[in-house]
Amino acid sequence: MLTMQGVSKSFLGVRVLHDVGLDLQPGEVHALVGENGAGKSTLMKVLAGEHTPDTGSITLDGTAHTFSHPGQAQAAGIGIIHQEFALLAHRTVAENVFLGREPTRRGLVDRAAMERRTAELLAEIDETGITPRTLVRDLSVARQQTVEIVKALASDVRVLVMDEPTAPLAEHEVALLSALVRRLTARGLGILYISHRLKEVFDLSTRVTVLKDGRHVTTVRTADTTPDDIVRAMVGRDLTAYYPPRARHDEIGEVRLTVTGGGNARLRDIDLTLRAGEVVGIAGLQGAGRTSLARALFGAAPFTTGAMTVGGKPLRPSRPRQAIRAGIALVTEDRKSEGLALRQSVRDNALLVTRAVAVRGRPPAGREVTALLERVRLQSRGEDQQAQFLSGGNQQKVVIAKWLAAGPQVLLFDEPTRGVDVGAKAAIHTLVRELAREGLAVLIISSELPELIGMSDRIHVMSEGRLVGELPAGAGEESIMRLATAGSDRAAGAPGAPREGAA
Amino acid sequence: MSAPTETPDTAKSAAGKAPTAATGTRIVRALGTGIPVYLLLAVLLLALLITDPGFYEPDSFLSFVKRAAPLVILAAGQYLVIVCGEFDLSVGAIVTAGVVVAAELYGSFPDAHWLVVTAILLVAGGLAGLISGLITTVLRVPSFITTLGMMLILEGAAFFWTGGSPQGVLPTAFRQLGRGTAFGWLPWAVVACLVAGTAAVLVMRSDFGRTLVATGDSDRAAALAGVRVIRVRTVAFILSGAAAALAAVLVGGFSGVSAQAGRGYEFEAITAVVLGGVVLGGGRGSVVAAMAGAFSLQALFTLLNLQGVSGALESTVQGVIVIAAVGLGAADWSRLRHRRTPPGSGPPDRTPPGTTHPTGTHNSGGTPS
Numbered sequence: 001m002l003t004m005q006g007v008s009k010s011f012l013g014v015r016v017l018h019d020v021g022l023d024l025q026p027g028e029v030h031a032l033v034g035e036n037g038a039g040k041s042t043l044m045k046v047l048a049g050e051h052t053p054d055t056g057s058i059t060l061d062g063t064a065h066t067f068s069h070p071g072q073a074q075a076a077g078i079g080i081i082h083q084e085f086a087l088l089a090h091r092t093v094a095e096n097v098f099l100g101r102e103p104t105r106r107g108l109v110d111r112a113a114m115e116r117r118t119a120e121l122l123a124e125i126d127e128t129g130i131t132p133r134t135l136v137r138d139l140s141v142a143r144q145q146t147v148e149i150v151k152a153l154a155s156d157v158r159v160l161v162m163d164e165p166t167a168p169l170a171e172h173e174v175a176l177l178s179a180l181v182r183r184l185t186a187r188g189l190g191i192l193y194i195s196h197r198l199k200e201v202f203d204l205s206t207r208v209t210v211l212k213d214g215r216h217v218t219t220v221r222t223a224d225t226t227p228d229d230i231v232r233a234m235v236g237r238d239l240t241a242y243y244p245p246r247a248r249h250d251e252i253g254e255v256r257l258t259v260t261g262g263g264n265a266r267l268r269d270i271d272l273t274l275r276a277g278e279v280v281g282i283a284g285l286q287g288a289g290r291t292s293l294a295r296a297l298f299g300a301a302p303f304t305t306g307a308m309t310v311g312g313k314p315l316r317p318s319r320p321r322q323a324i325r326a327g328i329a330l331v332t333e334d335r336k337s338e339g340l341a342l343r344q345s346v347r348d349n350a351l352l353v354t355r356a357v358a359v360r361g362r363p364p365a366g367r368e369v370t371a372l373l374e375r376v377r378l379q380s381r382g383e384d385q386q387a388q389f390l391s392g393g394n395q396q397k398v399v400i401a402k403w404l405a406a407g408p409q410v411l412l413f414d415e416p417t418r419g420v421d422v423g424a425k426a427a428i429h430t431l432v433r434e435l436a437r438e439g440l441a442v443l444i445i446s447s448e449l450p451e452l453i454g455m456s457d458r459i460h461v462m463s464e465g466r467l468v469g470e471l472p473a474g475a476g477e478e479s480i481m482r483l484a485t486a487g488s489d490r491a492a493g494a495p496g497a498p499r500e501g502a503a
Numbered sequence: 504m505s506a507p508t509e510t511p512d513t514a515k516s517a518a519g520k521a522p523t524a525a526t527g528t529r530i531v532r533a534l535g536t537g538i539p540v541y542l543l544l545a546v547l548l549l550a551l552l553i554t555d556p557g558f559y560e561p562d563s564f565l566s567f568v569k570r571a572a573p574l575v576i577l578a579a580g581q582y583l584v585i586v587c588g589e590f591d592l593s594v595g596a597i598v599t600a601g602v603v604v605a606a607e608l609y610g611s612f613p614d615a616h617w618l619v620v621t622a623i624l625l626v627a628g629g630l631a632g633l634i635s636g637l638i639t640t641v642l643r644v645p646s647f648i649t650t651l652g653m654m655l656i657l658e659g660a661a662f663f664w665t666g667g668s669p670q671g672v673l674p675t676a677f678r679q680l681g682r683g684t685a686f687g688w689l690p691w692a693v694v695a696c697l698v699a700g701t702a703a704v705l706v707m708r709s710d711f712g713r714t715l716v717a718t719g720d721s722d723r724a725a726a727l728a729g730v731r732v733i734r735v736r737t738v739a740f741i742l743s744g745a746a747a748a749l750a751a752v753l754v755g756g757f758s759g760v761s762a763q764a765g766r767g768y769e770f771e772a773i774t775a776v777v778l779g780g781v782v783l784g785g786g787r788g789s790v791v792a793a794m795a796g797a798f799s800l801q802a803l804f805t806l807l808n809l810q811g812v813s814g815a816l817e818s819t820v821q822g823v824i825v826i827a828a829v830g831l832g833a834a835d836w837s838r839l840r841h842r843r844t845p846p847g848s849g850p851p852d853r854t855p856p857g858t859t860h861p862t863g864t865h866n867s868g869g870t871p872s
Contacts, residue, residue: 300727324729338727341720343786344713352717355710357729363710402728 001026001190002078002159007046007056016042017053018215024159024190029181031193031205031222035234035285035449035481039214040194044161047192048080049073060158079152080161083168085144087136094118094132097151121150125183142173146180153184160184161192166200167287178204196285198227198485210234228478231485235449235477242426243454244433246473251277252457255312256441257297257328257410262306266292267465270306274410274441279432281456282445283480289465290445291333294412297443298330299323311409324357327409331399331416333445335392339399342388346373346380349387350401359406369405376401377427393417393424400431410441417451429455449477537780537792539831544795547802554809565690569682569757571801572696573598573750577772578779578797579703579790580746583739585776587719588785589646591740593635594747594772596657597628598765601751603661606671606760617677624748631657632744636737646740654769662762669760681756692753699749703790706742715739719785767818774821775800777828800824 002024009017017039024030032040045051047058049067058065060076067073073080087096094115095102103113118132127146136144145165152160162181166174181204185191195201201208202222210217210233217233253276262270266289274280284290295301297308299317308316310326317323320330332338340349347369354363364372373383376397380390387398396416403411416432417425432455436442446452452459459471461483469483551558558564577594584591601624608620635653639646661669680691706712718725718735726732747765754764779796781788803824804817 298727320727321729321731330727332727337721338723341717341724341786343720343782344717348713348717352714352725352728352730356714356725356731 001061003057003059004043004047005057005059007043007053007058009042009046009051009053016214017046018213019056020211020214020216021056022192022209022216022219024192025206026158026188026190027185028207029185029191029193029205031195031201031208032211033195033198033201033208033230033234034211034217035447038211038234040211041163042214043211044080044163044192044194047073047159048078048161074155074157077156077158078161079155079157079159081145081148081152081163081165083164085148087144087147089137090135092133092135093122093130093139093147093150096136096147097121097132097154099151101155117154118150121153124187125150125153125180127180140173141168142170142176145169145177149180149184157189159190159192161194163194164196164287165193166195166197174200196485198230201230202227227485228482231478231481235481243451244430247277247279247436247457251437253277253439256310258309259297259303260307262296262303262308264292264296264301264304266301267296267303269466270296270303272460272467274443276409276439276441277436278457279436279442279444279455281452281459282443282462283449283452283459283484284462285484286447288462288484290462291414292465293462294330294332294414294443294445297323297410297412298328300330321357324353324406324408325359327359327407328412329353329403329406329408329410330412331396331403331414333414333418335395335399335419340387340395343386345384346378346387346390346398347383349398350383350405353402353406357406364405372401372405373398375404376431391421391424392419393421393428396420396424396428397431400428404435408440411435411443413442413444413446415446416444417446417448449480453477453480537789537795540779540792540795540799543778544799544802547799547806551802551806551809554806561688565688565693567801567805568696569690569692570805571798572690572692573753573757574768574771574775574801575696575794575797576699576746576750576753577768578775578793579699580743581769581772581776582703582779582781582788582790582793583706583715584646584743585719585773585781585783586785586788586790587715587736587739588722589639589736589739590650590773591632591635591743592647592650592769592773593631593653593657594743594750595765595768595770596654596661597631597744597747598751598754598768599762600631600657600661600765601628601748602755602760602764603665603669603762605677605751605755606669606673607664609674609677610671613674617674617679620677621680621752624751625745626748628744628746628748628751629741630744632740632742632747633737635744636740639740640733640736665762667762669762671760673755673760677752678756678759681753681758683756692757695749695753699746700791700794703794707790711735711738716786720787770818770821770825771800772797774825774828777825780828783829 004020004022007017007020008015020039020043022030022043032043034040042051046053049070049072052066052068058067060078065072065076067076088099094111097118098114102109103117104110105113115132122130122132125146127150130139130143130146136147139147145168149160165177169177178200181191181193193201193205205222207219208222208225208230209219210230212234255273256276257274259270259272262272270293282290282293292301296303299319299322302318303316306316307314310328315322315326317326317328336342341352350369350372351363353359369383378397378401379394387395390398413432417428420428429451432442432444444452444455453475457473459475459480460467461469461471461480463484463486468486471479558567581591581594604627605620605624608615608623631653635646635649638644638649680695682690682692684690685694714725714730715735718730718732722732750768751765758764775797776793777783777796778799779788779792779794781793800821803820807816807820808814
């Protein structure tokens, strides 16, 4: 029914899809899996006309298509359900389903026809909990998703792309979605199903395609494979980068931060200990709660339950200021909007924390700032240069300098090298290790498994807001991915973390 | 992890290792986005000299500065609010209310010392700013609306209280600051202007001032760096209100009691700040340039007056200036950014977050998957 062949796509000279192919039969659920950034979403956006491929072809029912606009893909019969819904909360279900193509009668919207047709579509998929006149904002997330699906059905789609459809759903809603997916395939729709959760993939799909680093790895019948094989295909790669040596036993010192039973809206049962001199890695898929954990430790989105100690004293920070005073620093994932005041000078950025919070009396004087910027090996055209004109790596160094000025005891890094070029990346890795060696406790969150494995003395794996397992230094990517992709059923029953020898 | 077009940073000098270049850039940076306003001010002052050769007689020039003083003080206050990303439309109404309150105070206590009355006005102005600030920051009402409301409330209250024609006379002692002179030649208003200007510069060089600008640039980044964003912004409103009260003392002294004493000052102050190259929305611009903007505006009005252009056209001119200043500022930016940035160093990260780096060991994709 659908064939994609030789699809390549580059952004600003960087290839994110290399010659990827895929085909889909009517009535089939074809699962698409891969690590964060393997190219799944990009491939689906190419299919849905949101990106135009550089090379490659899309053939639907024997007709070749080149989509340059999502509307064309929709007209050809391709629907996509994004992770974020495109619904108008204050409009009714029927209005949303027919948004932009309302049936008209004598120039006016024919509400009756619109509602009748919506009711028919809802009946076809056995959805009884939604009426055409319900306001979307009054529906649960799962039902809003159903409305999205009905919206796609209303435009006679043949191929439905579902991008992480279960990510926003609760456990019992997942079962309902699975049932809905089966009903849709029974009607002859082909479904491309992107998911991190291998359990669903094995429950639902007929075939699985694995993407890695923008390349097609394999396509197999689900019945002929095992979750372990899929995980291996997802991560199989060589470590090419070199990382500074890990901490020796005698370099790991006193406990700097502990959390017991920490939880909030996004986190549950967090037990964590950070020690001086040690780099602890947090692995997990997108949405596993890694950033929430860092923000909770930093008091930006505080824990609501559980106990925390910092430097041996009980403190559960409820504001960043409290955390900063206690010696916690957070290098955020989003450097541009959360890490830097981009239009301010390097110096003003480096001094921001010490000016805002009297951590060590007065903010450092000019010479100390210069020393600090040399310490992080900043390369700039002077301390007066605006932060926005620095490269990503140097911006990150300014962020680190800003925190070092406050003399922290615990450094939290959320994606420390995202958007950083290779050279600066190595410099940051070296710097992080130096700081640990000087007695700081370091926590690193990274979506790049090689980085995480290369840097960490210990790795915690997160899934669905929990720490589901702890692995020693040098743990393999496969064991990390196995823990990270396990469904919540397995996650809940994994208190004794699997251990494995250094790889 | 960045686009291959980016050159390694090693070509650039290490931080702080180019002291001579730094001094040069420091001067340019000190002027910052304000360079056009200094040129404009110079041109206007030159034009005034040509139009009226007597303009630079000490007396005549000092009286020009004296007339400009309230606007300069208002511009300094307005700058504090604008640079942290807000507006204060209530300053004109605070001037009016201040003059009316002073007159009423003297009506009830004719023997009050001028310092006491001035202090009361400053505190009251700061209080008005505190209320606007708290409503804006804590209740998250946009400051445009908050201060518009504050302006209407104060104007209405002043009108209601006085029935439209304020009674009472301000005693000479109180009016000294607005129209008197020190040592027989230096107007007190000029002294007040210098003091307020110096204070504004010192505030902006303090830790508070730097965090204020950073807050205007990115309040999320500031909050995550431990800045008390609510407090910092509220203090800016308080200072703006107090500056407006000081302007009220000068205006009251200079032109006496009137229910229209401060009318239009809020927009003149905003115009002055914008003219000074201060970016609306916050994060960029210097207070000295904002005050230079106020002088420029006053010089322009004086010039128009000397040329015989009707005073009624002042607001028209002001409207043109505001639009032109913001428009030119925005246009300049995009061009300057390209010119100032050597190839390879700049605007970093046009790359979508995380893309394949050349070794291909990892790819976090242009888009999350």
